[in-house]
Amino acid sequence: MLSKKIDIRVYYEDTDSGGIVYYANYFKFTERCRTELLRDFGLNQTDIFNKHNIKFIVHSVSMEYINPSYLDDMLTVETSISFTKKASIEFDQKIYKILGNNKIDIIKSKCKIVSIDSNLKIKAMPSDILKKFLEVK
């Protein structure tokens, strides 16, 4: 399964004066996890660009905020790939924290990225990369 789990500590930089993690910052956390999933898969984004002249950019996102999180919280981000097409990948993501025996859901999110060339035109991923994705599914 193409999935990845990372732990993220909440620091002051992540919070706002409402006393909770600032809503836009969860998109930083989800991106860290997508990056690590791709890295596990051998897809270092700097290398892909240098070798294949391909960059992944975000096409669309959505997020539901379920419970707030706070300074010093230890969060877990979970990411799985829901589908892969020639020039796009869609991720299902969630963030939660463990408090005693409880798992507290923080957010749920979807993110679709597309591969583009250096002229910002959508361009299919190289076949060896695509094949990797299809083998795993």
Place this chain on the structure above:
Amino acid sequence: MLSKKIDIRVYYEDTDSGGIVYYANYFKFTERCRTELLRDFGLNQTDIFNKHNIKFIVHSVSMEYINPSYLDDMLTVETSISFTKKASIEFDQKIYKILGNNKIDIIKSKCKIVSIDSNLKIKAMPSDILKKFLEVK
């Protein structure tokens, strides 16, 4: 009409090494415009909290990325309220830039906020605030 338009200059802080504005940062831009819409409407968030013990938090968002934007771009954020309920407000938002005679769409976004009390329970907005919203529509 409950709507607001603000201009935002893109600085280095907003961009990433892909050479474009970082995807999560558009959520900062849309929030600035929502805040100014509410401020125009007499809803300073610090005051609301002090007077009514109510805070607005983000319930859900979605965003489509249409075209990238770049360092030094002057962007326009447009926000309108698509509906208001007792304890929630939904915003339609878009960001574009003007290049010569062309209007280039950057993103489209939706955002729903809910009013909560200091225990994080959903709580209806005070009736005078709600009435204001309904009068304008």
Place this chain on the structure above:
Amino acid sequence: MLSKKIDIRVYYEDTDSGGIVYYANYFKFTERCRTELLRDFGLNQTDIFNKHNIKFIVHSVSMEYINPSYLDDMLTVETSISFTKKASIEFDQKIYKILGNNKIDIIKSKCKIVSIDSNLKIKAMPSDILKKFLEVK
């Protein structure tokens, strides 16, 4: 005099759960003002790079935190150039807010930037740019 003053509204994105503006974010505010000073002066950073293959990078900074600032504050950033050399510019910066008849100092800061080429080597600014600086002083 080579100086610039801009106003900056404090939004949620700028604050942290201590209830005040996050210390690192003042460096975003000071950079916005340096950028506008250079822009007034005809130095759009994107253009400079394209024309002269020169980028300005930050060499060193220091900041003293005098008073905190808060959500919804309207801050003023003031920047002046304390000296210019062939490949470097030093800025004196401060941020304050006006509350009634009082001017409340928020931070004081210094920042030195150096001009580098695309190989990250220090490179003197083009003579016409330097001349501009010297004329104004």
Place this chain on the structure above:
Amino acid sequence: MLSKKIDIRVYYEDTDSGGIVYYANYFKFTERCRTELLRDFGLNQTDIFNKHNIKFIVHSVSMEYINPSYLDDMLTVETSISFTKKASIEFDQKIYKILGNNKIDIIKSKCKIVSIDSNLKIKAMPSDILKKFLEVK
């Protein structure tokens, strides 16, 4: 010795369109390491505030930028306490990366924090906390 070392991966969120880590973001990295040093030392900032009504705020910082760092870099932040007074702590910090057999210095930084009460007045740290610091030195 009161010191701490943490590793930090550079993600898109940390970089800017200059292709390098944005200068203000190093202050996020140094703060993460200061926080972990204090946590190792039993000083969880949320707890301190709840128990002792004391918060640490940043009094002053300085930073020298030695070499740039890039997307996907694995950085090491090192922090040591250079001195402790009744109401202040000063940190020496540096960030570097290892490339093959080379250690590449990225930044050097100093940071002084002071302990304040909820009225923002400087207040000495509780004696048991201070004693801990003095025992270790």
